[in-house]
Every structure is written in structure tokens, then in C-alpha cells.
Amino acid sequence: MIGCGSVTELKSAPAYQKTEGFELYAVMGRDITKAKDYAKRHHVPHFYDDAEALINHPEIDAIYIATPPDSHEYYALKVAEAGKICCIEKPMAPSYEACVRINAAFEDRKLPLFVAYYRRSLPRFLQIKEWIDQHKIGSIRHIHWHFSKPANAMDKSRSYNWRTDATIAPGGYFDDLASHGLDLIVFLLGSIKSAEGMAENKLGLYTAKDNITGHWKHSSGVTGFGTWDFGADKREDVVKIYGNEGNITFSVFGEDPIILERDDETKRLNIAHPEHVQWHHVQNMKANLLENAMHPSTGETAAHTAWVMERILKNKIEVINN
Known part of the structure; x- marks a missing residue:
């Protein structure tokens, strides 16, 4: 290591x-x-x-x-x-x-x-993928993810943190945290064919970006929208997948119940993470190396996530000045 x-x-x-x-x-x-x-x-x-x-x-x-x-x-x-x-x-x-x-x-x-x-290997997210693959909410139309957190003591004191150094992580906490969620969204809904966004540094506490919005389209036609604010008043982490017969709500980082809503039915499941959160990821590595089983997170899948993040951070949205 x-x-x-x-x-x-x-x-x-x-x-x-x-x-x-x-x-x-x-x-x-x-x-x-x-x-x-x-x-x-x-x-x-x-x-x-x-x-x-x-x-x-x-x-x-x-x-x-x-x-x-x-x-x-x-x-x-x-x-x-x-x-x-x-x-x-x-x-x-x-x-x-x-x-x-x-x-x-x-x-x-x-x-x-x-x-x-490793979220691609965690049981709580495999359950969500199972609901999607079983068409529990019908045809998927859209996904929205909002994540926010307050600036922490290190940010406010302007102490050095590689996670907010633009030379290492141009998107700041977006690179470190949003990468997990965007990679998971690709795992759940398939590859993304187009993405763009707007990234700003509003707080001025460090060199990296701290406020990002993005939208994208999956190869399947599903559309997505995300907002990430690293200088908010409180922490929020909510993902909602919208289908034509219901929706699924969950958190990328928290262990809140995953929620399936369809017709008059609401199902809430509590699925905790293992003590060592990379446990299932490592078990899948072993299965790949010894049994030739497919591993969900490879260099190829991670590169695709990097491409999506880079597109969102490129600030390709045109602004018209009145």
C-alpha cells in the first residue's frame, strides 16, 4: 500500500x-x-x-x-x-x-x-440497482442529486488542504465527494453521453471551486441534474430517481433508509454499511482475480466518471449579458 x-x-x-x-x-x-x-x-x-x-x-x-x-x-x-x-x-x-x-x-x-x-459494491446501492433493473418505478425519466455542506474549520482558517488545492483537485470537494455520487449514478443508470456545468469559487477560502451545478444525459436518454454547494448552512445529501411509475430516494453518503415509492406503496429499507466500507469492493477484487468474476469498478469505468466531472467543471454554459 x-x-x-x-x-x-x-x-x-x-x-x-x-x-x-x-x-x-x-x-x-x-x-x-x-x-x-x-x-x-x-x-x-x-x-x-x-x-x-x-x-x-x-x-x-x-x-x-x-x-x-x-x-x-x-x-x-x-x-x-x-x-x-x-x-x-x-x-x-x-x-x-x-x-x-x-x-x-x-x-x-x-x-x-x-x-x-466502492459504492458500486455496497449492498444498499445494489438493492437500488435491483429495483431499477426490475422496473419497480417503470421507465426512468430523470435523476436529481443535491449535496451541500458548510465550510469546515480548516476551510475557514485557510489551512492547507490538498482537497481544496486547485493544482491537485480543481473542483475541490467536488472532486473528492461528488466523484463518488456521479460514479454511482453511472453504475445505476448507465453511461453518460453528454454533460456540462458551471463551477465557481464563491467563498474565496481556497483556490478550488466551491459551488458547482451540472446537467447531463445518459446514453439511455435519462436526464440528470446536480447541485453541489460546499459553503452552505447545513449538510444535505438527497438523490431522487424519477420513473413514470414511481421514484426512488436515497443518500450517497449517509445511511438513511433507501425509499421506493410507487402507486400507494412506500417501502423503506435500512441497509447499513459494513465495518470496513471497502469490504465488498475488496471481496469483488478477489472474485475477479481468482474466479474471473466481473468487478464493477475498473480503470475504464473510473475514466468515464473523470470525463463526466471534467465536462461539468469546464463552464461551457453560455452567459448572456443584458
């Missing part, structure tokens, strides 16, 4: 360790003291401050890249060159073009490449 940040503490690293047949053999961090501490706390036998030494270790078969996105391409190309399996944290890279280059490197060597859009 390259990177020892907070995302790995509970969400991901333990999922690899608890999967039969997998072993977290080594971790790498630029600060050797922190890498050593992480390895000790998580009972990982080896630790490094040199990524290439870890990547090229003969006992290591696969690499999980869990660093900020601006370094994903650099490390991924090293992993491909070493001929090893790879999983990259989301978003896959800061640009669609970088995603294309990463995919090409792994395709040329016929190596498996996964991306940690």
Missing part, C-alpha cells in the same frame, strides 16, 4: 487484511516515522519511504495506491512497468487524459486495474 492516510485506517486497509488469501505485506509513506507507526499499529510486517522499493519487491503481487490524486498517475505507471496488479483510490486522477494514459499502460500489459469507487 502506497500512502498511509486516514482513508486507509478503517475504510480500506483492514478489508484487505481480513480477506482470506490476501495479505497487507508492506506500506509506504514519505515520512518513514509515520510509515513505521502505521505498520506497527496495523501489524504490517514491512514499511518503506521509497515507493519504487515497495513496488518492485519480489514478494508483492499487487499495489493499492492511496495517495492524493495528483500522484496517482506517477505511481500507477510505475506499478504497470513492474507488471503488477493495481487498485487506485478515487478519483482516479486529476484529469481524464491522465486516466487514459493509466488505462493504456495496464491494457498494454494485460494487467488488472481497479479503482476504489
